[in-house]
Structure formats: structure tokens, C-alpha cells
Amino acid sequence: MDVNQYLEIFLDETNEHIQSLSDQLMILEQEPDNKDTINEIFRSAHSLKGMAGTMGYKRMQNLTHDMENVFTEVRNGNMKVTSNLIDVLFKALDAIEEYEKTIRETSDEGTNDNEPIIKELNRILDEGLGKAPAEEKPEEKKEEEKKEASGDKPWESIALTEENIGAIKEADEKGMNIYGVSVHIQESCVLKAARAFLVFKAIEDIGEIITTSPTSQDIEDEKFEFDFNMYIATAESYDKVEAAVLSVSEIEKCTGEKVDIASLKEGKEEAKEAESKPAEVTAPAVKEQPKAAAAAPASGAATKQTKPAAGKPVVNRTVRVDIEKLDVLMNLVSELIIAKNSIVSASAGEMNNSSSFNDHISYLESVTTNLHESVMKVRMVPIESVVNRFPKMVRDLSKKLNKKMNLYMTGEDTELDRTVVDELSDPLMHLIRNSADHGLESAELRAERGKPEEGSIFLDAYQDGNNVIIEVRDDGNGIDVEKVRNKAIERGTVTPEQAEQLSEKEVIDMLFQPSFSTAKVVTDVSGRGVGLDVVKSKIESLGGDVSVRTKLGEGSAFSVRLPLTLAIIQALMVVVGDEKYAISLGSIDTIESISKSDVKYVEAKEVITLRENVIPIIRLHGVLNLEENDENKDEMIVVVVKKGDQLAGLVVDELIGQQEIVIKSLGKYINCASRIISGATILGDGEVALILDANVLI
Amino acid sequence: MEDLILGGEVELEKTQFIVIRIGDEQYGIDIKYVDNIVRMQKITRVPDVQHYFEGVINLRGEVVPVMNLRRKAGLPDVEFTKDTRIIIIKLENNAPIGIVVDAVKEVVTLTSAEIEYTTKGIAHSGQVTFINGIGKCNNSLISLLDLNAVISDKEAM
Numbered sequence: 075m076d077v078n079q080y081l082e083i084f085l086d087e088t089n090e091h092i093q094s095l096s097d098q099l100m101i102l103e104q105e106p107d108n109k110d111t112i113n114e115i116f117r118s119a120h121s122l123k124g125m126a127g128t129m130g131y132k133r134m135q136n137l138t139h140d141m142e143n144v145f146t147e148v149r150n151g152n153m154k155v156t157s158n159l160i161d162v163l164f165k166a167l168d169a170i171e172e173y174e175k176t177i178r179e180t181s182d183e184g185t186n187d188n189e190p191i192i193k194e195l196n197r198i199l200d201e202g203l204g205k206a207p208a209e210e211k212p213e214e215k216k217e218e219e220k221k222e223a224s225g226d227k228p229w230e231s232i233a234l235t236e237e238n239i240g241a242i243k244e245a246d247e248k249g250m251n252i253y254g255v256s257v258h259i260q261e262s263c264v265l266k267a268a269r270a271f272l273v274f275k276a277i278e279d280i281g282e283i284i285t286t287s288p289t290s291q292d293i294e295d296e297k298f299e300f301d302f303n304m305y306i307a308t309a310e311s312y313d314k315v316e317a318a319v320l321s322v323s324e325i326e327k328c329t330g331e332k333v334d335i336a337s338l339k340e341g342k343e344e345a346k347e348a349e350s351k352p353a354e355v356t357a358p359a360v361k362e363q364p365k366a367a368a369a370a371p372a373s374g375a376a377t378k379q380t381k382p383a384a385g386k387p388v389v390n391r392t393v394r395v396d397i398e399k400l401d402v403l404m405n406l407v408s409e410l411i412i413a414k415n416s417i418v419s420a421s422a423g424e425m426n427n428s429s430s431f432n433d434h435i436s437y438l439e440s441v442t443t444n445l446h447e448s449v450m451k452v453r454m455v456p457i458e459s460v461v462n463r464f465p466k467m468v469r470d471l472s473k474k475l476n477k478k479m480n481l482y483m484t485g486e487d488t489e490l491d492r493t494v495v496d497e498l499s500d501p502l503m504h505l506i507r508n509s510a511d512h513g514l515e516s517a518e519l520r521a522e523r524g525k526p527e528e529g530s531i532f533l534d535a536y537q538d539g540n541n542v543i544i545e546v547r548d549d550g551n552g553i554d555v556e557k558v559r560n561k562a563i564e565r566g567t568v569t570p571e572q573a574e575q576l577s578e579k580e581v582i583d584m585l586f587q588p589s590f591s592t593a594k595v596v597t598d599v600s601g602r603g604v605g606l607d608v609v610k611s612k613i614e615s616l617g618g619d620v621s622v623r624t625k626l627g628e629g630s631a632f633s634v635r636l637p638l639t640l641a642i643i644q645a646l647m648v649v650v651g652d653e654k655y656a657i658s659l660g661s662i663d664t665i666e667s668i669s670k671s672d673v674k675y676v677e678a679k680e681v682i683t684l685r686e687n688v689i690p691i692i693r694l695h696g697v698l699n700l701e702e703n704d705e706n707k708d709e710m711i712v713v714v715v716k717k718g719d720q721l722a723g724l725v726v727d728e729l730i731g732q733q734e735i736v737i738k739s740l741g742k743y744i745n746c747a748s749r750i751i752s753g754a755t756i757l758g759d760g761e762v763a764l765i766l767d768a769n770v771l772i
Numbered sequence: 773m774e775d776l777i778l779g780g781e782v783e784l785e786k787t788q789f790i791v792i793r794i795g796d797e798q799y800g801i802d803i804k805y806v807d808n809i810v811r812m813q814k815i816t817r818v819p820d821v822q823h824y825f826e827g828v829i830n831l832r833g834e835v836v837p838v839m840n841l842r843r844k845a846g847l848p849d850v851e852f853t854k855d856t857r858i859i860i861i862k863l864e865n866n867a868p869i870g871i872v873v874d875a876v877k878e879v880v881t882l883t884s885a886e887i888e889y890t891t892k893g894i895a896h897s898g899q900v901t902f903i904n905g906i907g908k909c910n911n912s913l914i915s916l917l918d919l920n921a922v923i924s925d926k927e928a929m
Contacts, residue, residue: 762816
């Protein structure tokens, strides 16, 4: 079967299940007796197994199969969840992730069998069940025990579910005969599953199979010895059934007889009783399996129904859309907005227009705005898909660094543009590692400082106007400014005299310079000096910025600010010289008219006082290499922009007004040395205006 | 022109070039890289960029950077005239880029026999050249522009 077309779906769903497993395992570690969680893990492992099997990834299938086995027992209360088990399960999860990665890259699962993990799982399974380590698989035991238990009527060992009994009764009412049948395949047979399949087919020609043991799934996977049993319903006589079964080659023996419906219930109980004695351990497993098999039939497509249910009962109905198609849609909307803008500017030229024309324009305007918003929303995804990996990461870090710590997250449902979210993973990971490694102190030091032994890392995400803020905070040591200062001197970044002059903030900013690490010990986790500078450049390439708040001994907080959208923004259009520029509305605080005489000088820099704040002013003419001729003007127009809690005033010549603009990149040919231009936009009259990045100016 | 050359069994490769004028010299641009030729229009200056960039223009809703080949080649600026054109170049996977030229003259078809490709050795040592060949057509010479060199960051010294 050509499965390549399903590969993408397979990978997506595998990721979903890996995530769900990871989440649930974390919960299980805290609450080892949580039934819902155990069921959820079982379902996820089972779905993974089914999917991997369908796609022909045998190694992945084996591993998930063993995970499933363990959880079958845990679920039935035959085993306790131990921290040892959780560790092995996490290892198994890593291995599955590894498979997923290899498959994504090469569409092959690779050759790593992960034998040690499988062995370990089986060992725990055996130990947990109080058995001497045995190489036999549980299924095999089942068979044996069943044979012992039910003598010459092996089918009676089949544990019938409610549905099975219902089906039997229904068939009986229709006047069908119910037979218990046991089939034995020649031991020389190579393709047992194929033979069994032919038997099923032969029987289905004359009647209906109600249930089988082992399950049809296991039989298909050749997970049975040489016997299998079933209940069938047929209008034909038993001889016909036997003849049909024996018509399949390599079938050694077929035994069976009519089942007495009345005794069925009794028989079932008997069978249960019979099994409960010698095989208390395996009986429930037999009972559970048909159900599980029904939940996830061999086809991978059906596994969709077994989505994680705990905590999130309702799965949003989604359509997977190629991001390129959305880009096309987005571009069309952009063009529509440009077209609308040109109509607006055309109408503005003629003052004596009829009012209905203006009505139509405002109608068009509202339509394009709404359209824009909905397309934007389509592109928005919750940051959940990025941050939900972090709890497990912190758990791993905790083990690796031998520090106790916990991650608390809020606002995982905060939404950002898909393109931003995709790029967010690495920087946030760096920040969390940084907190775990550099931030949190050793247990002794924490005790000394009277802090709880367990360190806390917080990840809070929330929307703030046109921006999304993601803050990674810890209650650790905070940044030792003096240490950073010394380090900078040591590295020759600054002279001791310069270092004295630097403010606390400037010193902290040095942490974001390439290859600047203050960790005394280079660890596996961080301390190689790649990190904060990468975080900074990545976030800035996404149009955002990073800031730090810290208090020595109490902790530090890294705050990442990202624009909600990259494509279309509300902007203020201004005129400088004879050129038009756009400033994002998101970064504008206020617009002021300032008298020239109000400009004061502090350290030879121009400042103004605004509501008791002293803010520096920046003359855009100078920044943009333009001639300034404002001798005959007394009033200056100052656009006050903000970045975090810093303010600055930009001096412009004229205000045009607020406008929705479509951001276009300047491309890679043009290198704006000072990076004050973050892009361009096309105005209604077809002219190109540049977008000023206020964040760089401040 | 014959399709076959004497003694050769290979069909001659024909290439079409757009002939442009900068100052008194004629240059040829391989037509397959030319996306568009537009008249001079309002160019928006971008501050703080490489000096040979005029700025950006709006080409059917796309923002396209425009470079001045004169400046890049170290020639003095001239006033734009009604003959001044912007040639929009699109190299395989790169974004389009505009080049300001004094005038566009014609389109010529040159066979490989009429083109003499220069090797790097011809250029003065250390000097960056934007020419990768000379074409002969109607008794005049056309310098063929090496577009990769033109759009790269290097400048003529």
C-alpha cells in the first residue's frame, strides 16, 4: 500500500499523541492513581501502536505495544505506578519522538530498536505482576491458561461483552444457530495470520463472526499460537461450518458445537470463574482487549476518534489548511485594502462628492476591515502548541541538573500569528533553560535564603494591546549585576572605567551580546554563551523585543514582546521633510504639540517634560538624513512613542492621519544600516511609504 | 545567420539580449532574466542604505528595490530623462530588483559564435567587473552584464 499520502496525517497525529502522552505522564507522576489519566495514556499508546502498524513502522509499533501492555495491567489494577516506571515511560516517549523525527526527515523509522527500553518495560511489567521474569508474552500465557481452564470447549473461555451477548441473542431470535468454534492451525504453517484471515472469510460467507479470541487485531498481527476461538452465528449446520473452515489449507483441526443460549450467561460466568482462579492477572486483559480493538481498528484513519478526552472533552472541529493557501488569501486581502485606500484618497480629492459615494466607501471600509480580521484569525494559533512541551522539558532539566523545580504556566491559549508561533519555540526554550540553570540556586543556597526547596519557573502569556507578552520568570538568584560587570571587564568588552559608568540596565543588556555567559560551570544545559543573544536576535527578527527585570536574590523575569500580527497594522502616517512615513499605532503613546521654548537640554541631549516625565526627543530629520528648516515655526509636532516603559518623542513636520497599512518587506538587497526602517507599505495613490521602527529609535 | 557552423554538428545556441545604454556604452541583458521594463516613476528614498540604491518603487503592489547602475559602476549621476527606464530583473529564486538605465535601445539575438565570454583574467586584477562577455552585433560591441555580479553587494572600485 502506498502510505506516503497519509504520512503527513500520521505525523500530525503522532505528535498529538506524543503530546498527550507527555501531558498525561506528567499528571500521572503527581497522581499515580488517576484512573482517567491511566486510561488516556492507554488510549494514546494504543492509537500510536495502531497508526505505526498501519504505516508499517514495526519498531515504533513494538515499543508502543509494550507501553500499552504495561498500561493494560496498570489500568486493571494489577500493577502500581512507580517513579521507576514513569522514568522508563518517559524514556520510551523520547524514543517515540525520535522515531517521529526520523520518519519526518527520511520517511523511514530508522534502525534503532530501543531494545533496552522494551526490556526494561517488560521487566517492570513482570515485576509489577509479581511474576518471575519470563520471556513469554502475556498473550501466550492467556492461551495456555485458557486451554487448561476450559478443557475441550476452548471457546467458552472467551469473555463475552455485553454487545457480544446482545448480538448472539439477536441472531438467535432470527433463528440463527450459534456455534462455538475452535480452530487449530498446523504448526508448520508460516503465514498463520493469512490462514486465520481465510478462515474468517470462509465463515463470513455462510454466517457472521460475533467475537474471536484473541482479538481479530491480534490475529491479524500474528499474535497467537496455533489456536483461535470464536463465536459465530449462522443459518447453516455445524457440519457446513466445519467444512468451510477445513476448506482452508493448513488447518489441522476444527472443533465446535452449538451453544446453548440459556447457558451462555452461566457459561460466561463459569468461564470467568474458571479464569479468575488460575489467571487472575490476565483475565481482565482478555476482557478489555476487544473493546480497545474496537476503539482503534487497524485503519489509522479511525484513530482520530480516540482523541485525548481528559480535561478537554470537546475537540474543536478543524480543517487543516496549507499555510500557502492562507498566504494567498492574505495577499488578496492586502490588495483589497490597497484598492480601498486608493478609492478613499481619490474621493478625498473631490470635496463636492455626493454623500452616497462616501457611504459606499465607508461600507467598503468596514467590509475590508472585517475580512482582514477574520483572515488574521484564521492564521492565529494558540501558543499552546509551543509551550506544552515545556513541562516535560523542565522535568528532564530537573533530573539533569539535580535541582527540584516546577513550571507554572498561564495563558497558553494566547494566540499569535502562525508564522510567529513556529519560530517561538527555540527562544522560549533558551529562556526556560536559562532560568533552570542560571536562575534557580542549588538546594543548599535556597534553604539558606529561606526559600522553598523546590524552585519555581513561571511562564505567563497575555495580550497587551497590539502585542503579546510572554514572560519567563523564576524565583531564583536573579542577575548579579556586579558579576556581569566584572565579567565584561575580564573579557575586555569594557574598560574598568567604562564599567563604572554603566547603569544597571546597560550591564544587563550586555548579557544579550554574543558569547557572553556568566555561568561558572559550563553545563550540558547552558553556559556555552549561546543563548541570550540568539533569543534576542530571533525575537527581533519577529518584530518583537526582549527586556529583563531582576532583583538579586529574588529572581529575574525575561519579558518577550511580540506583535500580534506581521502583515497588516494600524499606523499613523506622518510627513518628514517631503517624505511620508508610517509609525505603528501600537508603539505610539500620545501626540503632543510642543513649543520650541519648552525644549531643554540634559547632557547635551534635547528633552521635553511631559506630565512630569522627562523624555528625550529625536529629530527625525537628522535620523533620516533630511534637511530641517523649521526656523519659522514655533510649535513642533511630537509623536511620543513607547517601548516597554521607555518613552521618546519623535519630531515630525506634519500628521496625515491613521491608516490601515499592509506591511511589505524591503527585500534582502537593501541593507538599512541603522535598521530604523522595518518595512514599506503602498499608499492609496500607489506611492511607497516607509515604516519607521520606533523600537529601534528609542 | 546559419544554424550550423562549419564542421560543427551542434546547433548554435541563440540568446536574446535587451540592449541598454548607460552613458555612451551599450550593455546587453539576457532577456530571460528581464521581468519587466517600466518608465521612470516616483522612487521612495530609503535612508541609511547602500549609496547605489535609489530607493523602492511600487511594482503592481510589490515593493521592489531599485539600484542605480551608474553609481555602482562609479560613474557620475545624470538627470533622469524621458528615456530613462527601470529594468526589473528577476534571477531564478531571488526577489525582483530594478536597475535604472539611461535608455533601452532594442532587442538583439546573438548566437554563441557572436559572443565572446570574458574570463576573470581579463579584468584588471582586484577590480570587480559586471561584464561577463562581449557581443558583436551590426558592427558594434555590446558588453554583456553579469547580473549576479550586478546585484551582489560588490562595487566597482
